[in-house]
Amino acid sequence: MERPSGYILLTSNLAASIEELGAGGSSEHQKLFFKEEFLIDDSKEVIAQAYIASKEPVRVIIAAQNYNLYAQNALLKILEEPPKHISFILLATSKSSLLPTIRSRLPIIDHREPLSQNPFPLALSSLSLKEVYGFLKELTRENPSKEETKRLIESLLFACKEESLPLRAQDLELFGRAIVLAEQFERPAHIFLPLLLLLLQRKKSVRPKN
8 A cells, every 4th residue: 555645735825725625723634734934843743743643544734934944854754754644735835945855755736826937137148247246246235035035046047947048957956055045044145156157157158159
């Protein structure tokens, strides 16, 4: 018999999706953890509840606007090897709120309403060192929030696709690490400097030769 595992549900409205799942609260066959920010203590409680023996299937539903980095790391093992009869449903408003290691363990279902992608502030077609310097200086002045920084990273990756810039596997890993650094409240300018220098290098590699 195949063991239940679960999935990740991306949603624009956490409360509405919880209601659609029929998850009004915790019960014998369902455990609900609905938080503004999912912290390490919440992970410990999830793990404790998941290991309570049950002969019937139990759904563990976790929903949060923000997921703490250390709280996610604490869940990795149990998501990979869930206890018997346990399935996990993780609700999030964006992929970037979850670590790549979390996303790799569960299938992702996207129920979000289509949103227009805000363009990255710099045009990659004419990107220069001078523009990179100005952008980083402006980032330092504005000091965007964690979520704003992650959205900027996503818009930069989208801009790369729009410009058909060739990104290698290690380049995509660099974008993944940038999301992690944003989660750790690293300074945005420090996050974007290696990304933009990388893209300058990639632009040179596709420049037409005379």
